[in-house]
Amino acid sequence: MTTAAEDDLYDVIVVGAGIAGATVAKVIAGAGNRRILMLEAGRATGMSADKYQSHVEAFQATLVKVPNAPYPNNPNAPQADVLSLRQLVAQPTPHQPPGSMIGTEGALVQTGPLPFASDYVRALGGTTLHWLGTSLRMLPNDFKLQTLYGQGVDWPFGYDALKPYYERAEYEIIGVAGNVADQYYPGIDDSYFGDYEYPMERIPPSYLDQVLSQKLDGQRITVQDHEYTLKLSNTPAGRNSRPRPGYQVVGAVGNPLQGQRCEGNTNCIPICPVQAKYNALKTLYELMMLHPADGEPTPSRSSVRIVTQAVASQLTLDEHGRISGVTYKLYDDENSPAYETRTARAKVYVLAAHAIENAKLLLASGVANSSGMVGRNLMDHPLILTWGLMPEKVWGFRGPLSTSGIEPFRDGAFRDRHCAFRIEVGNEGWSFAAGAPYSTVAGMVYGKEKLFGRRLRAKVGEVIPRQFRLALEMEQIPQPSNYVTIDPSYRDALGNFRPVIRYDLPDYVRAGMAAAREASDRMFALLGVPKLSPDQDPDTFPFPGEYTAYHPTDVGYLTYGGHGYTFFGAGHVAGTHVMGSSPATSVVDPRQRSWDHDNLYMVGCGNLPTVGTSNPTLTMTALAIWAGENVLEDLRGRS
């Protein structure tokens, strides 16, 4: 191991080359004359069509097609993976006294009582390599959760302040397809969008969406004494569709003619084979083209250097309490723990390494934590699934994974009693819910009926096109008792800390699951999907019928009010360095700068004080644009 100092002084160092880091870098680089260094812990995901295609092939050849399937784990930058999840032992054994670590498989050390069930990607492009693309904005009332409903906290500003940044995120970074007229959310008025249209027209609704619309639109249902009117809402998505005038569609990196339209691969997660779905490689590629690393910055051009396989391990402070450098470990071989230690220096530092990784780095460095809130308020959108076979064929496994949602439960007076939730309609049959089509075929071939030949083919053709599922996604509220921390006894191959996580879901969220299940029951009834009767054998796939089943042995099994539910993570990891209006209770100020160090910014979902019910990438991107502007303002003030 050698130590080399880098004499270069950058204007800005961005730690992490996912969407948040790429967005900040784009805003800063766009002003010209800036020198930017980006440090990425993982590998340089190929920026050409053939190299990207290798990940598609890897996905196809992988047996268990979880979100991380195309992106190999890297012991030097280990990534959380759902395959390493285990049900955590509630009862301490003699060897495991209360409070001790009880799940150490995988990248995360889990201390329960519930498993933290989300994953992320550590490679160039980050978790946008396998995001769904859903680009919903938060609702105005999401910013005032404490004032309106006595839950969680308020944001330091409201929806109106973020709105122009939402528009920029939709146009300048992600490229969102949607029709304003197709958005049906509670608690909004005409000013929510104003005089606005998305850059691309909506992604066409799936055939399933249309069947659901026919059966559900305009129906009124009562859930726990509150009445809701149902209406399918076409989901804005970071997937390419027909552009509106003036918008240029961004295709695949290195092959712009590919991916000009969503082609219905039904595979947004784990990998869009044509890159019609946005991923951060697109923004990084643009940076490399417009702001070459080796070019001398000019008023119209910056220099952006991206270094991969460089794991930031520590931020150092100068005598004035400002960040003086970032130490990182540069490695050659993913499977060898050999590395070289380097330090890079800049005027401003931006952490964009993921909510969990940012918190780890801050804790490892002992910085930015005068509030004691670093790592705390860990949030996700815990979701439960309901699924069944429709009376008619609805032709799942076609189109992008989801094209609509049922949104009336995203806001309302009920939020003082149970959490809000959104309902995502899935276009992938029982893929997420029950491992279809593999489990379906296996059930028919190896199960009770032992089908083969023409009868098997016919049965597959009757059952799989009737499969559908709903995902009921809960708003988790911030709680300091849900946290990521570090422990010297848990380190990865390079000697960096592994995240140690404590996670639980309060009754407020569990009550939301109960309400959501009730809402699902009402909707299944309207769809003509009854509960299976005791004389119907689910192993022979009778239809129509509901097949939802939560087993006490499921990894995410929990109970509430005498009923069991199995939750999954949504990959929406948030809240670990929350933004707020007081240095006593938050890590970053409303400008997203550390309260403690005036040359340190944080971006990413870790900044979100609350998460509402919208998939957080769009909101995170809007905030990152804003953060980029604030960094520029600081740099100008400094020069």
Next chain:
Amino acid sequence: MADITIPSSAPRVALAAAGSDLSDSIETFLRLSELLTGFDRVELLRTGMVEPYYDEVIRVIGARDVGALLAVVDGLDAESGSETELETRLRTTILDDERYGPVARNIIAMWYLGSWAQLPREWRERNGAMSADFDRVVSAKAYREGLVWAAAGTHPMGAKQPGYASWAAPPTGERA
């Protein structure tokens, strides 16, 4: 509850008349695959997986056992009778057979899903396990050519995309 309708299969043409450029063993394996999957000769050949799957079965149970299995198939085919009667004979001689049943079911799953599933413990105890007998996707191409997708009226997830906006309507030739 709707009834499952069984489509009648295409008329079988005597192989001698049609001519075949496949080896006898591959020809028999193809016939077995037709009977097991409910997909006809041309549909199976279109996947390009007939020979790779034949090789795969040899890798996991060995040439001797494959030969024995195909001999049973040859015996089946030589007999006359309707397709339904043939299926009944297939069930009794192969699918319900302790030696051939688990292998036949794995061949079905391989054709439908593109992956091999480890054989059951009892089978391995009786016949021995080969090094290639473990859960795996046979190849990326095998995944893409899985018959389940066609049987379900769709395309493999992450391959053979149907095209922009195609998903708004039922697949060709299908009504709700």
